[in-house]
Amino acid sequence: MPRADCIMRHLPYFCRGQVVRGFGRGSKQLGIPTANFPEQVVDNLPADISTGIYYGWASVGSGDVHKMVVSIGWNPYYKNTKKSMETHIMHTFKEDFYGEILNVAIVGYLRPEKNFDSLESLISAIQGDIEEAKKQLDLPEHLKVKEDNFFQVSKSKIMNGH
Ligand SMILES: Cc1cc2nc3c(=O)[nH]c(=O)nc-3n(C[C@H](O)[C@H](O)[C@H](O)COP(=O)(O)O)c2cc1C
Numbered sequence: 001m002p003r004a005d006c007i008m009r010h011l012p013y014f015c016r017g018q019v020v021r022g023f024g025r026g027s028k029q030l031g032i033p034t035a036n037f038p039e040q041v042v043d044n045l046p047a048d049i050s051t052g053i054y055y056g057w058a059s060v061g062s063g064d065v066h067k068m069v070v071s072i073g074w075n076p077y078y079k080n081t082k083k084s085m086e087t088h089i090m091h092t093f094k095e096d097f098y099g100e101i102l103n104v105a106i107v108g109y110l111r112p113e114k115n116f117d118s119l120e121s122l123i124s125a126i127q128g129d130i131e132e133a134k135k136q137l138d139l140p141e142h143l144k145v146k147e148d149n150f151f152q153v154s155k156s157k158i159m160n161g162h
């Protein structure tokens with residue numbers, strides 16, 4: 001298992017990409033929707049960002065910046081064959097945002113991906129991650145990333161139509 005201090009050295013990690021369709025399990029089976037990134041964005045992750053569950057900040061297009069949790073890896077519970085990067089945003093959106101640009105800043109690491117005996121235990125692990133992320137993100141060192149120019153640039157770029 002990678003040591004957390006090795007992983008943390010690469011954070012915060014900023015990236016953006018278009019939201020694509022996954023397997024449709026997030027909302028339907030788990031009640032926790034995750035916005036999935038295309039393969040290309042996942043392949044471009046630095047080799048030393050290990051798989052696992054992280055937290056940070058996210059915005060959709062030029063929208064507001066919200067707390068998020070992100071899962072990077074193969075979803076051992078579902079035995080996916082392709083590595084994925086999926087972001088759950090702690091915000092209630094009026095509608096789906098497939099095709100839009102998702103901006104993410106990963107600021108901290110929570111845990112490695114795990115397999116679970118039941119869907120219920122996967123769901124309660126994710127709910128625990130969400131609660132832990134909300135707490136961590138209130139720390140001043142993490143709050144400052146919310147104001148990063150990365151999110152401002154995304155606003156002006158998109159508004160100018162570039
Ligand atoms: C915070 C968080 C933690 C997760 N942890 C795990 C995990 O430990 N093991 C696992 O198999 N999948 C984990 N997942 C991934 C879910 O299995 C995945 O989001 C679900 O399969 C939805 O996939 P879909 O977007 O293709 O529909 C996690 C997802 C989130 C958002």
Ligand SMILES: Nc1ncnc2c1ncn2[C@@H]1O[C@H](COP(=O)(O)OP(=O)(O)O)[C@@H](O)[C@H]1O
Pocket residue numbers: 019020021022023024025026027028032033034035036087088089090091092093095096097098
């Ligand atoms: N709070 C949210 N966080 C992430 N995605 C959300 C949220 N609310 C709505 N969505 C929408 O739900 C989709 C993800 O649902 P999910 O069931 O994981 O489907 P998929 O397998 O296609 O990724 C996202 O692509 C987005 O359009």
Ligand SMILES: [Mg+2]
Pocket residue numbers: 022023024025026033034035036086
């Ligand atoms: Mg998803």
